Amino acid sequence: MKTKLFLLFTLLLVIIIASFAIWGVPYFFSPVQRIQQESGFGSGTVRAKVTQIIEEGETTLGDNPPQLYQIFRAKPLSGIYEGIELELNNGTRQIRYDSIRLDVGDELLIAVTVGPDGTLNAYFVDYVRSHLLLILVAIFVVAILAMAGRKGLGALLSLAFSLLVVIGYIIPHILEGENPVKVSIIGAAILLSVTLYLTYGWNLKTHAAVISMLFSLIITGTLAWVFVYTTKLTGSGDENALFLVQMADASINLRGLLLGGIIIGALGVLDDLVITQASALFEIHDANPSLSLGALYKRATNIGQDHVAATVNTLVMAYAGTALPMLLVFSMSKGNFGYLINFSFVAEEVVRTLVGSLGLIAAVPITTIIAAYFAMNNEGFGALRPFLGEKNSRGGHHH
Numbered sequence: 001m002k003t004k005l006f007l008l009f010t011l012l013l014v015i016i017i018a019s020f021a022i023w024g025v026p027y028f029f030s031p032v033q034r035i036q037q038e039s040g041f042g043s044g045t046v047r048a049k050v051t052q053i054i055e056e057g058e059t060t061l062g063d064n065p066p067q068l069y070q071i072f073r074a075k076p077l078s079g080i081y082e083g084i085e086l087e088l089n090n091g092t093r094q095i096r097y098d099s100i101r102l103d104v105g106d107e108l109l110i111a112v113t114v115g116p117d118g119t120l121n122a123y124f125v126d127y128v129r130s131h132l133l134l135i136l137v138a139i140f141v142v143a144i145l146a147m148a149g150r151k152g153l154g155a156l157l158s159l160a161f162s163l164l165v166v167i168g169y170i171i172p173h174i175l176e177g178e179n180p181v182k183v184s185i186i187g188a189a190i191l192l193s194v195t196l197y198l199t200y201g202w203n204l205k206t207h208a209a210v211i212s213m214l215f216s217l218i219i220t221g222t223l224a225w226v227f228v229y230t231t232k233l234t235g236s237g238d239e240n241a242l243f244l245v246q247m248a249d250a251s252i253n254l255r256g257l258l259l260g261g262i263i264i265g266a267l268g269v270l271d272d273l274v275i276t277q278a279s280a281l282f283e284i285h286d287a288n289p290s291l292s293l294g295a296l297y298k299r300a301t302n303i304g305q306d307h308v309a310a311t312v313n314t315l316v317m318a319y320a321g322t323a324l325p326m327l328l329v330f331s332m333s334k335g336n337f338g339y340l341i342n343f344s345f346v347a348e349e350v351v352r353t354l355v356g357s358l359g360l361i362a363a364v365p366i367t368t369i370i371a372a373y374f375a376m377n378n379e380g381f382g383a384l385r386p387f388l389g390e391k392n393s394r395g396g397h398h399h
Contacts (some may be wrong), residue, residue: 017198044107045125048074050102051085059092067096074110083114086122100127151199158195165191166264174260177251184260185221188267189214200275203390208374212367216270217263220359224262227351233258233344254327258348266356269311273360277304277367285375296372304364310358312357323349 056070069091076082088110090102100106107128144152170187174180193210200206228235235254281300285291291299322369340346 022126035285038269045111046079046081047077047128048086048108048110048122049077050074050104050106050108053102053104054087056101064095067091068101069096070102072102074108076110076112077107079112081120086112086120088122088124090124098103098381123183140179154199158198161194161198162191170260170264174238174252174257177253177344180253180256180260181221181225183219184263188217190265192217192267192271196271196275201390204374204378205278205282207369208371209274209367212274212278212363212370213270215366215370216359216363217275219362220266220270220355221259221263222350224259224355227355228255228259231347231351233348233351235348236344258352262352262355265352266315266319266359269315269356269360271361273307273363274367275312276307277364278371280304281371282375285372293372293376296376297368300368302370304368308361308364311360315360316353335364 037243050072051072054071054073056068056072058066059069060066069089071087071089071092073085073087075085090096102124109125109128111123111125113123115121141156144155146152148155165187170183173183173187192213196206196210196213200209233255235256235258277300280303281296284299285296341350
């Protein structure tokens, strides 16, 4: 009976992996024909340097509190207007919600337009921050390599691949009007599969984590679909989504975009959870190979319960940080919270947080049973065993 269950489960895994490899991967990496827009977001801006502060002080617009204004000169550092000194006004015509005070030598992004009479008009857009962000990236790379060594290098390669998948494949497919849920699940499965192998190597522990992750993604996607549709969410609660609809060439499915966002949002913590749970189970089994399946499952689940409690709290806090302005609206409204929760922009965050957490909770028993299957049947893969790598990666899992 045990042998039959083993063969049946192995056959099921082979069918799932083969189906994904034959259909999912080619679909996801198929070429996407996109209509290139003549101009994009930020295309009208140029870098410039402040050369002179002409005037500054405080002014009041309407019933708003006093605000800082500055009139200054700046020279574009690139583009057709390079070297031409332009005069800019920041704060005398528009309400400011910042306390930016420009100084001579500051590098800015400015927008330059040509008026009907041929005069040049320039507007302050934002600071140039790219050089400082590159310094921060360099510090991050050095720190992770110093701390984690080879695994840190794998993590950096995984991060680069993740950005490539999201920017190069998931976003173009969604912008083409394809189903965001299908694109997100396939993209997430490819993304996490590759990143897990890059970071933790080709071994039974990683195989167990990848398969567990695929099942957890399917459950998360299903729960998201059920609750987004039953609560009649449309995906229009985010003003960025409405802005996207206005700019995109193709018709964007906002409800599907919301579903895809929930799946992508759960990826980072799901990655950590499945590999930690698989690693814990393999370590327990290596320490005491005589443990039965039930005892092994129970001990690993005890670890998983502590981890999932901390992870869910992390996920909730991450969403709360993102939705902090919305929480401030809650506090300012002094209204009925039970009434406010019905608004779409609030309900979307509730569904996003709780569905993501449910997916993580489901990942613990799924990963535990699959990892136990791999650990206890280490020698049961027959001729396939030499191709599956080591049983466990050296050194276990590290946060």
